[in-house]
Amino acid sequence: MTTLIQLIGAQPLPNLLPPLYLKPGQTILIYTPQTDQVRRRIESVIGQCHSICCDAYDIESLVKALDEELANQQGTDLIFNLTGGTKAMVLAANQVAMKRGARVVYLESERTQNVLYEYRYDNQQTLRLQGRTVLPTLITIEQFLDAHIGKGQWQEAGPSKDIGGAFEQAVAGALRARLLQADVRQGIKFLGGDRRPQVDLDIVVRCGNQFARIECKSGGKTTTLDAAKQLNLVSELLGTYTRKFIAMNSSPNPDHQAVYEATRTQVIVLNSFDGQNLSEDDQKRLANAIEQAIGC
Secondary structure (H helix, E strand, O other): OEEEEEEEEOOHHHHHHHHHHHHEEEEEEOOOOOHHHHHHHHHHHHHOEEEEEEOOOHHHHHHHHHHHOOOOOOEEEEEEEEOOOOOHHHHHHHHHHHHHHHHEEEEEEEOOEEEEHHHHHHHHOEEEEEEEEEEOOOOHHHHHHHOOOOOEEEEOOOOOOOOOOOHHHHHHHHHHHHOOOOOEEEEEEEEEEOOOOEEEEEEEEEEEEEEEEEEEEEEHHHOOOOHHHHHHHHHHHHHHOOEEEEEEEOOOHHHHHHHHHOOOOEEEEOOOOOOOOOOOOHHHHHHHHHHHHHHO
């Protein structure tokens, strides 16, 4: 049997894709009191796991807890996913992996593909690269939102009914037409404890295991920083691996350029919008920007 040991940090994605790809017989989640909610959301996607709560910075205690947990797993193929958790948790898990000559994996998600690197300790306790795998599509938008927001804590409401809804619909329609591999959703609303929408996001796009979120602003709203504020508020919910875009139908205020750069937000100007449609050139510009960011 294969046992996957994962370290839970603030970002769910590094602990979602490896188990969905590796399909271990058992998964052990190492979490802290601060990441218990993240752990629960991950389990809502990958299934119930065995869990160990630890102090995020007590290396010695975590090594002891892992040794005790794995003592009865002789003959089990151990895989340590060292992508998440604190650096102290990584040091502890790596120490146990080295003692047991276990496999170690690390997920790269920074570029347009998710790459899983696999290593193993040899007899001289040297960590050697065994291979790298570009992961196939493993996760849906629904699973992504469940893991980041919580199952039942969001809903898809469709395009906005206000004056900006036509522009939003034109942007979403262009993406669906130009990026045939993409999954495009509109009007994602985050629900509060009273089930009332508290925060909403205009468009979410998935290509493979990569995600982008887009705020659409038209008319006078293009001269304000409202869209950037909205995107960065949502960053606390959807994690750091999701690309951020603002689609505008007129040029942004040049005084805001520093804010967009500092928040790694890309602005796409689509000034051909006539109240209903975008030109062919603007559709291509929009699709190319998303394609280059998340690899459609």
